[in-house]
Amino acid sequence: MNTFVAQEGTSTTPRPLVGILWREHSATYIEQVSDVTCVEVMFEDLADLDQIPPSLQRLRDRGVEVLVHGATLSLGGAERPDRRRLERMARVADMVDAPLVSEHVAFVRASELDSWHVLPVQRTQDTLEVFLENLAEARGVVGRPFAVENVAQLFDWPDHEMDHATFLREVLVQGDAQLLLDVENLRIDEVNLATDATQVLDALPLERLAYVHMAGGAEKDGVAFDTHSRPIPAETYQLLEELAARVAVPRVTIERDVELSGAEELQGELDGINAAVDRGVARRAEVSRG
Amino acid sequence: VAEAREAVARQQSAALEAIFQNDADSKVIVSKWLGVAHEALERKRAWACSFAWPTTARSLGIDEYIRLFTRYVERHPHPPAGGAVVEGRLFARELDRWGLLPDFGKIQSLSFDLRYQIRNDRMRPRRGLKAAYRLLRRPPYLVLGLKLPLRSSPLVWKIRLTRRAMSSR
Numbered sequence: 001m002n003t004f005v006a007q008e009g010t011s012t013t014p015r016p017l018v019g020i021l022w023r024e025h026s027a028t029y030i031e032q033v034s035d036v037t038c039v040e041v042m043f044e045d046l047a048d049l050d051q052i053p054p055s056l057q058r059l060r061d062r063g064v065e066v067l068v069h070g071a072t073l074s075l076g077g078a079e080r081p082d083r084r085r086l087e088r089m090a091r092v093a094d095m096v097d098a099p100l101v102s103e104h105v106a107f108v109r110a111s112e113l114d115s116w117h118v119l120p121v122q123r124t125q126d127t128l129e130v131f132l133e134n135l136a137e138a139r140g141v142v143g144r145p146f147a148v149e150n151v152a153q154l155f156d157w158p159d160h161e162m163d164h165a166t167f168l169r170e171v172l173v174q175g176d177a178q179l180l181l182d183v184e185n186l187r188i189d190e191v192n193l194a195t196d197a198t199q200v201l202d203a204l205p206l207e208r209l210a211y212v213h214m215a216g217g218a219e220k221d222g223v224a225f226d227t228h229s230r231p232i233p234a235e236t237y238q239l240l241e242e243l244a245a246r247v248a249v250p251r252v253t254i255e256r257d258v259e260l261s262g263a264e265e266l267q268g269e270l271d272g273i274n275a276a277v278d279r280g281v282a283r284r285a286e287v288s289r290g
Numbered sequence: 291v292a293e294a295r296e297a298v299a300r301q302q303s304a305a306l307e308a309i310f311q312n313d314a315d316s317k318v319i320v321s322k323w324l325g326v327a328h329e330a331l332e333r334k335r336a337w338a339c340s341f342a343w344p345t346t347a348r349s350l351g352i353d354e355y356i357r358l359f360t361r362y363v364e365r366h367p368h369p370p371a372g373g374a375v376v377e378g379r380l381f382a383r384e385l386d387r388w389g390l391l392p393d394f395g396k397i398q399s400l401s402f403d404l405r406y407q408i409r410n411d412r413m414r415p416r417r418g419l420k421a422a423y424r425l426l427r428r429p430p431y432l433v434l435g436l437k438l439p440l441r442s443s444p445l446v447w448k449i450r451l452t453r454r455a456m457s458s459r
Contacts (some may be wrong), residue, residue: 110299111299113368125294127298129294133291154323155319156306158317225330
């Protein structure tokens, strides 16, 4: 198993584990890229809970770490998390021996309405209390360390009581959770809501960083969408560099919902990620040398 | 936390209702984002359905699929509780009504109907007897399906239609 060892202040560049969200349609390409050291699997994607898909098992056999991700727990929703979904997540995490599981700081459904999409919560004390209770319940059932992820703000609520970074920090600290930082979502918020991603980075407890999501989304009429359908844009690599200049990055995974063109495309994006991290680490080393 | 849950539930269901209905009068979310959120969720539903029912999406071509799905969403603003598989079947039913369901979609919907039924927007396995048929256009085939009680796999027959058989219909 690959492990990340931060080597602060040395000339050796610490490299994060890198990989992609494992999907059936991309499985062949993922296996072809030897630089993949970490993959993510959506617990909702696995139909058979008695057997790991052969492609995923082959990756595990070569030492690739498998993380379990979810998008339907609706931990930011008013309802208590669905017990069957939590048990399913636990089962998948056990199957692949995941070091941690993750979900979004978001709601997916309310009453009888299901959006099938992770939606931003209103950042109030009420929502925070509900989220923390849901997170505690989820962790109790799943029995693994939990990381929570920032979502792209597809819309905005009026009357927030906290800014985005403050709310996320409270979730992480009070919920004793790890951070799954979606860097592309920070970029999308910059485009749509004119936030400053580097200020958000400065306000987050980055010592809780477990891993990073990279992706590329679509834009229409000046609005950015988190579609996971395009190559990673230069601005998102730049933000990854900013992150790596602040903290050691343990893992980076790419999210791609549309079929990759091939192993070369995946390799190119992994190279881009490693280069961005290298640049960030070099900046951090320079600062620490004074 | 119980009180907090009630407050959050009210806000979130009102927000979702406003987004699905594209209700410009709603003040629950910041209004400039309403149309964007509505379109994004609609697109998400279309993508999810195309993954769940890939043959229909492939036969129509993705641009046509999205165009027809947008038309379908006007009549069905709320996604079903049963998820993308259920929505894909409901969409196929609508396409069939419009005479636009491709042959591959007809076969897929026959296979679904023999195994499952949709009740209250959720799919449930069929336990009893079920017979169904589809007429394919190119080439002309009659596809008959039969699901017997206590048997998980349905029986399917394909009958090539001759000109004589077709004119006698």
